[in-house]
Amino acid sequence: MSDLQEFLWGFSIFSLLFCSLRGLTKALPMTLSLYSPSSPVFPPPTSWVRHILLGTKATSPLPDDSSAVLDAQENTLLPPNQTSQNRVDDKPQEKKSLRDEEFKEGSDSSTMAKGSGAPNKLRKRPGRLVVPEYCPGLEFTKLRKKMENQEFQVQGRDYCLATKKGRRETLEDAYIVLLDVFGDSKQAFFAVVDGHGGRDAADYVVENLGKNIINALEKIAEDEENAIELAIRRGHGRTDEEFLSQGVGSGACAASVLVKDGELHVANVGDCRVVLSRNGVATALTKQHRVCREDERLRIEKSGGFVECKNGVWRVQGSLAVSRAIGDVHLKEWVISEPEIRRLPLTPDCEFLIMASDGLWDKVKDQEAVDEVMREMGRKDSEGMKACKRLMEMSFRRGNMDDVTVMVVHLQHFIISSI
Numbered sequence: 001m002s003d004l005q006e007f008l009w010g011f012s013i014f015s016l017l018f019c020s021l022r023g024l025t026k027a028l029p030m031t032l033s034l035y036s037p038s039s040p041v042f043p044p045p046t047s048w049v050r051h052i053l054l055g056t057k058a059t060s061p062l063p064d065d066s067s068a069v070l071d072a073q074e075n076t077l078l079p080p081n082q083t084s085q086n087r088v089d090d091k092p093q094e095k096k097s098l099r100d101e102e103f104k105e106g107s108d109s110s111t112m113a114k115g116s117g118a119p120n121k122l123r124k125r126p127g128r129l130v131v132p133e134y135c136p137g138l139e140f141t142k143l144r145k146k147m148e149n150q151e152f153q154v155q156g157r158d159y160c161l162a163t164k165k166g167r168r169e170t171l172e173d174a175y176i177v178l179l180d181v182f183g184d185s186k187q188a189f190f191a192v193v194d195g196h197g198g199r200d201a202a203d204y205v206v207e208n209l210g211k212n213i214i215n216a217l218e219k220i221a222e223d224e225e226n227a228i229e230l231a232i233r234r235g236h237g238r239t240d241e242e243f244l245s246q247g248v249g250s251g252a253c254a255a256s257v258l259v260k261d262g263e264l265h266v267a268n269v270g271d272c273r274v275v276l277s278r279n280g281v282a283t284a285l286t287k288q289h290r291v292c293r294e295d296e297r298l299r300i301e302k303s304g305g306f307v308e309c310k311n312g313v314w315r316v317q318g319s320l321a322v323s324r325a326i327g328d329v330h331l332k333e334w335v336i337s338e339p340e341i342r343r344l345p346l347t348p349d350c351e352f353l354i355m356a357s358d359g360l361w362d363k364v365k366d367q368e369a370v371d372e373v374m375r376e377m378g379r380k381d382s383e384g385m386k387a388c389k390r391l392m393e394m395s396f397r398r399g400n401m402d403d404v405t406v407m408v409v410h411l412q413h414f415i416i417s418s419i
């Protein structure tokens with residue numbers, strides 16, 4: 001009786017073990033098929049159990065190396081009509097494709113190995129995700145659109161100005177206003193700056209030209225002959241030298257006015273201009289430094305340079321249309337920074353100055369500009385801002401495509417009354 005009970009117990013245990021192993025062999029392939037395609041997968045370690053339980057003959061219970069994985073990987077990407085035998089015959093040939101290079105990694109494969117018994121579905125490696133390179137131009141699209149419409153106006157004490165960008169990507173015009181020089185409300189410095197080849201030179205002139213001229217004035221004795229003119233020349237020279245030392249290739253023209261002790265000291269380098277209104281009559285206080293001027297052409301040629309006409313415009317070395325400027329390191333031998341200076345007293349008939357870049361003067365005549373400002377000044381409580389804007393718009397209506405800056409300086413405050 002005891003032998004029968006032991007037999008039944010043993011049979012029950014064996015049956016339970018048998019059922020558990022069969023369930024395990026069915027569950028393992030399903031579990032392994034859910035593995036991430038990026039992680040390596042190896043043949044199920046219980047494949048030999050399946051062979052024993054199912055009575056099948058195992059060909060290779062456990063792989064010695066990664067060759068089985070390699071075969072399974074290649075099988076997944078081969079056409080249905082191509083067998084593994086064809087692939088074995090091709091192994092001596094040199095592998096040149098990107099797919100074959102990836103298969104050299106062996107254990108880093110992303111597909112399941114081929115096992116004996118019920119076939120397992122093999123999964124293909126997903127396509128490579130290509131991330132586009134960073135394009136900085138996209139980031140500044142909105143900024144560029146804003147720059148295309150750049151325009152602003154400034155209303156200050158005794159002056160007003162309007163600026164508008166032309167066809168260039170960036171506005172290269174600038175201006176300088178220094179009031180209460182040496183603590184005196186009747187002393188001031190004004191300038192209009194027109195850059196070319198970028199904003200670097202124009203920005204440097206704005207930051208340093210007025211400061212360098214005032215510093216030079218402090219170091220020169222007031223009783224020295226032509227002290228103010230000497231300070232202006234030194235200020236221009238120092239600004240030019242300091243900017244050239246930076247090795248930047250851009251340049252800038254500048255027309256400036258120093259109001260001091262009841263006098264106007266007007267300096268010009270390049271093609272910006274200053275026009276004085278005296279009793280409504282326009283008087284040009286500067287001359288443009290362009291290659292078409294006979295004296296400028298002769299100076300350049302005597303220095304070993306040449307001038308060339310391109311598209312109807314005379315240019316230094318066939319490049320730059322102005323003959324004087326701050327900067328322009330590549331043309332510095334001929335494009336000098338020495339200003340032309342004019343000095344005149346402020347009298348009660350001196351009404352205002354119009355200081356502007358060449359974008360205005362190439363399209364609007366001197367007297368025409370003065371008349372426009374006079375009409376605006378005749379209106380009650382007018383400061384001339386509307387006249388600046390009208391002159392600017394007049395230039396663009398007449399075909400100007402350059403940047404335009406127009407500044408009107410009221411002179412009555414700076415006149416020193418003689419008692």
